[in-house]
Amino acid sequence: MIAGFFNRVLGFILRMILVRVIGDEGLGLFQMVFPVFITCSIITTMGLPVAISKFTSQEMANNKYQTVLKNFKLALSIVIVSSIVMVFVFTNNAEFIANNLLNDPRTHSILLAVAPALFFVSISSILRGFFQGLRIMTPTALSQIIEQISRMFVTLFVLYKLLDAPLQFQATGVAMGVTVGEAVGFLTLLIIFFFYLPEIRKKQQQTATKTNFTLVKKLLKFGVPITLGRLVASLMYSVEAVAIPGKLQEIGYSISEATSLYGQLSGMVLQLIYLPTIITVALMSNLVPAISESIAQNNHQAVRRKSQEAIRLTLYLGWLAVIILFLVPHEITDLIFNYPQAGDYLKLLAIPAIFMYLSQIFAGIIQGLGTPNLVVRNSIVGLAVELAIIQSVTLVPQLGFNLMILAIAIRYVIISLLHYRSINQRVKLQIPVINLILKPILASSLVVAILPQVYKLIHYMSNNDLISLAVSITLSSSFYFTFLVLTNGITKEDLERLKP
Numbered sequence: 001m002i003a004g005f006f007n008r009v010l011g012f013i014l015r016m017i018l019v020r021v022i023g024d025e026g027l028g029l030f031q032m033v034f035p036v037f038i039t040c041s042i043i044t045t046m047g048l049p050v051a052i053s054k055f056t057s058q059e060m061a062n063n064k065y066q067t068v069l070k071n072f073k074l075a076l077s078i079v080i081v082s083s084i085v086m087v088f089v090f091t092n093n094a095e096f097i098a099n100n101l102l103n104d105p106r107t108h109s110i111l112l113a114v115a116p117a118l119f120f121v122s123i124s125s126i127l128r129g130f131f132q133g134l135r136i137m138t139p140t141a142l143s144q145i146i147e148q149i150s151r152m153f154v155t156l157f158v159l160y161k162l163l164d165a166p167l168q169f170q171a172t173g174v175a176m177g178v179t180v181g182e183a184v185g186f187l188t189l190l191i192i193f194f195f196y197l198p199e200i201r202k203k204q205q206q207t208a209t210k211t212n213f214t215l216v217k218k219l220l221k222f223g224v225p226i227t228l229g230r231l232v233a234s235l236m237y238s239v240e241a242v243a244i245p246g247k248l249q250e251i252g253y254s255i256s257e258a259t260s261l262y263g264q265l266s267g268m269v270l271q272l273i274y275l276p277t278i279i280t281v282a283l284m285s286n287l288v289p290a291i292s293e294s295i296a297q298n299n300h301q302a303v304r305r306k307s308q309e310a311i312r313l314t315l316y317l318g319w320l321a322v323i324i325l326f327l328v329p330h331e332i333t334d335l336i337f338n339y340p341q342a343g344d345y346l347k348l349l350a351i352p353a354i355f356m357y358l359s360q361i362f363a364g365i366i367q368g369l370g371t372p373n374l375v376v377r378n379s380i381v382g383l384a385v386e387l388a389i390i391q392s393v394t395l396v397p398q399l400g401f402n403l404m405i406l407a408i409a410i411r412y413v414i415i416s417l418l419h420y421r422s423i424n425q426r427v428k429l430q431i432p433v434i435n436l437i438l439k440p441i442l443a444s445s446l447v448v449a450i451l452p453q454v455y456k457l458i459h460y461m462s463n464n465d466l467i468s469l470a471v472s473i474t475l476s477s478s479f480y481f482t483f484l485v486l487t488n489g490i491t492k493e494d495l496e497r498l499k500p
Contacts, residue, residue: 005278007148012336014152015271019337021159022170025256028263029171032102032245033110035237037118037178042230044086044122047223048075049129050367054222054292056133067215069201072130074216076123083122091115101242104255106168113175120182127189136196143188151181225373232379239383240266243390244404251397261401264342268333272346273353276321280314280360291368304427307365311358311429312436316490318357319440320480323447324473326350328455335465345405352409355416362419369426378418386411435489443483451476 018027052075059068091112098108124143131139155177162173241262248258294302325332329350330343363375389407396403423429431437455472462468484490 007144008275008278010148010152012271012275014155015267016336016338017156018159018174019268019339021163022167022174024260024263024267024339026167026171026263027267028245028259028261029104029106029168030110030174031263031266032104032241032259033107033114033175035234035241036097036101036111037114039231039234039238040086040090041118041121041125042227042234044082044118045079045125045223045227046082046220047226047230047372048079048219049125050226050372051075051219051223052126052129053133054368054370055219056130057135057290057292060134068133071215071219072126075129075219076126078216079122079126083119086122087115087118090118103242103246104259106171109168109172110175113172114178117179117182120179120186124182124186124189127186127193130193131196134196139189139192139196142192143185146188147181147185150184151177154180222370222372225376226367228373228376232376232383235383237266239387240390240404240408243387247390247393247404248401250394251400264339265345265401265405268337268339268342269346269349272325272332272336273349273356276318276353276357277360279317280357291365292370303369304429307423307427308429310361310365313490314357314361315354315436316440316484318354319444320447320477322350322353323444324451324477325353327448327451328469328472331455331465331469335469345401348402348405349409352412355412359412359416359419362416362423365423365427366419369423371422371426374422375419378415378422381418382411382415385414439484439487439489443480443489446479446483447476450479 015027022030052072055071056068059065059071094111094115095108097111098105128140128143131137155174158173158176159170162170244265245255245258245262248261249255253261290306291303294306325346329346330340333342333346334340366372366375386407389410390404393400393403399406420429451472454475455468458471459465459468481490
C-alpha cells in the first residue's frame with residue numbers, strides 16, 4: 001500500500017503539472033485515448049494474470065512447484081504472441097480509431113505513441129500475477145515505483161521540448177512517457193524474476209503434471225470470463241470517452257468545450273475519486289490468492305472471515321475519503337489542478353464513490369471464489385443502465401453534464417449491490433450493523449464537525465490553501481481514526497493486512 005500511495009503522489013504531481021501545461025482540453029485528448037489502450041491490453045492478457053495468481057497460490061498450497069512454473073511459462077508464451085499481434089493491429093488501425101471511434105483526428109498521434117506500451121504492460125501483468133500468487137508483493141511495488149518515476153521524468157522532458165508545439169503533440173508527449181515508463185517497469189520485473197527463479201526451481205520435484213493443452217484450457221477457462229468482466233469495466237470508460245463528449249456536442253457544446261469537460265471529469269475528478277483505491281487494490285491483491293487458497297483447502301469459514309475483514313477495512317477507509325472529498329471539493333480541485341469549477345462535479349460523485357470501492361473488493365472475492373463470470377454479468381447490467389441514462393441527456397438537455405455524472409454514480413451503486421448479492425449466494429456474509437455502519441457514521445460525524453471549521457480558521461490565519469487543507473484533513477482524520485481505534489473498529493492486525 002505504501003508503494004501505491006507513493007505512486008499516486010507522483011501521479012498527482014505529474015497531473016498537476018500537465019493541467020497547467022496542456023490544460024483540461026489537452027488532458028481530455030489523452031484521457032479519450034487511454035480507455036482504448038486499456039481495452040486492448042485487457043484483450044491481450046485474456047485474464048491470465050489473475051488466473052496465474054489464483055492457480056500459483058493453489059498449486060503452492062499443494063507443493064506442486066513444477067506445475068506452478070509450467071503454468072507460468074504457458075501463460076507468458078500466450079501473452080507474448082497476443083501482445084505482438086495486438087501492437088500490430090492497434091498501430092495499423094490507429095487512424096480509423098481516431099476518426100471513427102473517438103471522432104477527433106487529433107488523437108491519431110497519441111494512439112501511435114502509446115501503442116508499444118501494450119507489449120510491455122501485457123507481459124508485466126503476467127509477471128506481477130505470478131509474484132502475487134507466490135504472495136511476494138515487493139516486486140510489484142518496486143517495479144511500479146520505478147515505472148512511475150521513469151514516466152514522470154520522460155513526460156516532463158518531452159513536454160519541455162514541446163512547449164511551443166500544438167496541443168495534440170503535447171498530449172502525444174504524455175503518451176510517450178507512458179510507453180517509456182511501462183518499458184522500464186517491465187525490465188525491472190524481469191530482473192527481479194530471474195533473481196527469484198533459481199530459488200523456485202530448487203523446490204520443484206520431477207512429478208507427473210498435466211498436459212500443456214489441459215493446463216492452457218484450465219487457465220483460459222478461468223481467465224476468459226475475467227477478460228470479459230474487465231472488458232466491460234474498460235468499455236465503461238471507453239463508452240464514456242466517446243459518448244460523453246459526443247452527447248455534449250449534441251446538446252450545444254463545441255468540440256473544445258466538450259473535450260474540456262471530459263478532461264475535468266476523467267483527468268481530475270475521477271483521479272481524485274480513484275485515489276482511495278490504493279487501499280482496495282492492496283487488499284484485493286492479497287484477497288484473491290488468499291481466498292483461492294482457502295477454497296483449495298475447503299475452508300469456507302476462512303473465506304467468510306477474510307471477505308468480511310476486507311469489506312470492513314474498505315468501508316472504514318473509503319468512507320473517510322468520500323467525506324473529505326464531499327466537504328472540500330472546490331478547495332481540493334483548486335489546489336491540485338487549479339480548476340475549482342471541477343469541484344462541482346467532484347461533490348456529486350464523492351458519496352456514491354464508496355460503492356465503487358466496495359465493488360472492487362466484491363469483485364476480488366468473486367474471483368477468488370472461482371466465479372468471475374458473475375463479475376461480467378453484474379458489470380454489464382450496470383453499464384447498460386449508465387448508457388441508457390447518458391443517451392437520455394438529449395431529452396433533458398438542461399441537466400446536461402450533471403446527468404452524465406449521475407449516470408456514473410448509479411452504475412457504482414448497481415454493480416456493488418449485484419456483486420454483494422452474488423457473494424451472499426455462495427458465502428453467507430454477516431453484516432454487523434454496529435461495526436460496519438454505526439461506527440464509521442459516528443466517526444465521520446467528527447470529520448463533518450471539525451474539518452470545515454478548522455479549514456476556515458487556518459485559512460484566516462495563514463491565507464494559504466495548502467496549509468489549510470493539510471492541517472484540517474490531518475486533524476479531522478486523526479479524530480476519525482482515534483474514534484475507530486478506541487471503539488475497537490481498527491486493530492493492529494488490520495494495519496498488517498494493508499502492508500504489501
